[in-house]
Amino acid sequence: MDAIFKALNDPARRALLDSLRATDGQTLTELEEQLDMSRFGVMKHLKVLEDAHLVVTRKRGRFKYHYLNALPLQEMITRWVHPFLQPHAAALTDLKAQLEETSMSKPDFIMSTFINCTQDALWDALTRGDIVARYHFACQAARGTMQAPGDEIAYLRPDGAPMLSNRVIAIEPKTRIEMVFLPAWGDDTTESRCVYLVEPTASGMKLTVEHYDIPAGQPGIGDGWTRFLSGIKTFLETGEAHRFFPEMQA
Incomplete structure (x- = not known):
């Protein structure tokens, strides 16, 4: 938490976050062009972030x-801000990921969280439909497993x-899953591609989601991933299911 407050306590770092919020996936050169400072200075600020x-x-x-x-900010808001706000005001603080269509050579969207759990528990929660259905924000039933190429969770x-x-599409047991992401809502049901990365750390697990080739006609995917990661973290750390519904469904 201290690292987050330190990172936000500088206008240059806040400007970098605003720039990435507007256009995610920028290079150092692209970010450097927006600040009146040396390349080394921008690198130092990015290191703090x-x-x-x-x-x-x-x-x-x-x-x-x-x-x-955005997930660390969401967790900070949930802990330190939401308890002091009225429900109608709290809804205004929800973080929405800003997605922009970019090239296929890099992810359109990345989000990470740290979870106090074992690698086996995290892997099961990602790959077993019966467990996914216990924490997913938008469905209370899911079928299938993801253990080998061609496997599917619906x-x-x-x-x-x-x-x-x-x-x-491809899988490295307990480490990485590459998947086809096929929505069945809205007007655009174009396939895209997403990846789960599972990494052990000294104090638990790190879970990263990468999403590639997101069609422009599929808004809200970033917000959905925020709710998905918050749900799996809460479930694995408390043993209790909590669905982070969009406010209109709460």
């Missing part, structure tokens, strides 16, 4: 891309119709 887990990076070829990771509406499906 990375240490606070507010920015995550991915390297593709010669370039390193920077992404806003997220179901109350009437049993599909809402979303994830089909495995």
